[in-house]
Amino acid sequence: xxxxxxxxxxxxxxxxxxxxxxxxxxxxxxxxxxxxxxxxxxxxxxxxxxxxxxxxxxxxxxxxxxxxxxxxxxxxxxxxxxxxxxxxxxxxxxxxxxxxxxxxxxxxxxxxx
Amino acid sequence: xxxxxxxxxxxxxxxxxxxxxxxxxxxxxxxxxxxxxxxxxxxxxxxxxxxxxxxxxxxxxxxxxxxxxxxxxxxxxxxxxxxxxxxxxxxxxxxxxxxxxxxxxxxxxxxxxxx
Numbered sequence: 724x725x726x727x728x729x730x731x732x733x734x735x736x737x738x739x740x741x742x743x744x745x746x747x748x749x750x751x752x753x754x755x756x757x758x759x760x761x762x763x764x765x766x767x768x769x770x771x772x773x774x775x776x777x778x779x780x781x782x783x784x785x786x787x788x789x790x791x792x793x794x795x796x797x798x799x800x801x802x803x804x805x806x807x808x809x810x811x812x813x814x815x816x817x818x819x820x821x822x823x824x825x826x827x828x829x830x831x832x833x834x835x836x
Numbered sequence: 837x838x839x840x841x842x843x844x845x846x847x848x849x850x851x852x853x854x855x856x857x858x859x860x861x862x863x864x865x866x867x868x869x870x871x872x873x874x875x876x877x878x879x880x881x882x883x884x885x886x887x888x889x890x891x892x893x894x895x896x897x898x899x900x901x902x903x904x905x906x907x908x909x910x911x912x913x914x915x916x917x918x919x920x921x922x923x924x925x926x927x928x929x930x931x932x933x934x935x936x937x938x939x940x941x942x943x944x945x946x947x948x949x950x951x
Contacts, residue, residue: 759942766840766927766942767879813878821935822892823869826878 725750725816729827737835742786742801744830746814749795755817756797757824758788762810770812773797784808809834838862840930840943841910848949849918857913857946861930868911869940870903873925885911886934918950 730745748754755774759767771782778790788799797814811831815824841860849855861868866887871879881895885905896903900918905911915922925947929940 764944764947766944767929768942769939772939815878818881820892822884823881823895824871824879824940825881826871828876828878 725754725818725825727814727816727825727827729812729814729830731830732828733831733833735833735835736804738806739803742799742804742808742832744799744812744814744832746788746797746799746827747795748797748814748816750816750819752819755821756788756790757815757817758782758786758797758799759813759815759826760810761813761829767813770799804832804834806834806836808832840865840928840941842926842928842943842946844946845944846947846949848951850951851919852917855915855918855922855948857915857926857928857948858910859913859928859930859943860910861928862932862941865930865932865941867931867934867940868905869929869931870911870913871927871929873927873945875924879927882913891934915948918948920950923948923950 726749728747757772758770761767771780773790781787786801811829813829814827868885870882873879883896883903884892900916902914925945927945929942931938931940
């Protein structure tokens with residue numbers, strides 16, 4: 724069965740610092756992997772997705788993620804944090820049937836000036 | 837092109853009442869997904885519908901919950917005889933096709949509070 728584990732429920736960084744949000748997955752089939760961002764009282768917005776093309780995936784707002792099969796990881800990074808990046812971030816993997824996304828519990832990113 | 841529209845944004849129901857949550861997918865999208873988000877939790881899949889058909893309801897509670905996506909009109913998630921544990925944010929997403937090569941767009945959610 725597919726599952727996702729996000730390490731660290733809260734991550735705090737200073738403005739301009741590197742952002743690293745961790746995600747490990749378990750999947751019995753080649754996975755489709757996603758990162759979504761949720762701002763307070765808003766829906767989810769897709770940041771990027773991995774669908775078995777390039778292992779380094781570039782997304783919106785300067786975020787990128789690298790698929791590492793050997794480590795079963797799909798960590799999200801951004802070289803320089805901005806105050807507007809403060810939000811909750813969810814990693815997700817598609818289920819085997821392709822009918823649903825299985826989400827991690829989320830990581831709240833705080834950015835301080 | 838308007839995004840996925842959910843209404844109401846906030847809904848308060850007393851225990852035992854019915855809650856109806858509506859989702860209008862993006863124009864041209866015939867696939868709808870419902871998810872529930874409990875406090876401090878990620879989103880949990882509930883049901884996947886295509887026009888007039890339930891494709892996957894593996895995440896739906898066996899009792900009190902139902903969903904439909906009629907030929908005309910929005911998708912409806914219906915919760916009968918609500919209990920306090922039903923308090924959560926309910927999100928709808930839509931996509932033009934099945935499969936995850938296409939992006940699913942999420943609505944802003946309906947926040948249900950049961951008092």
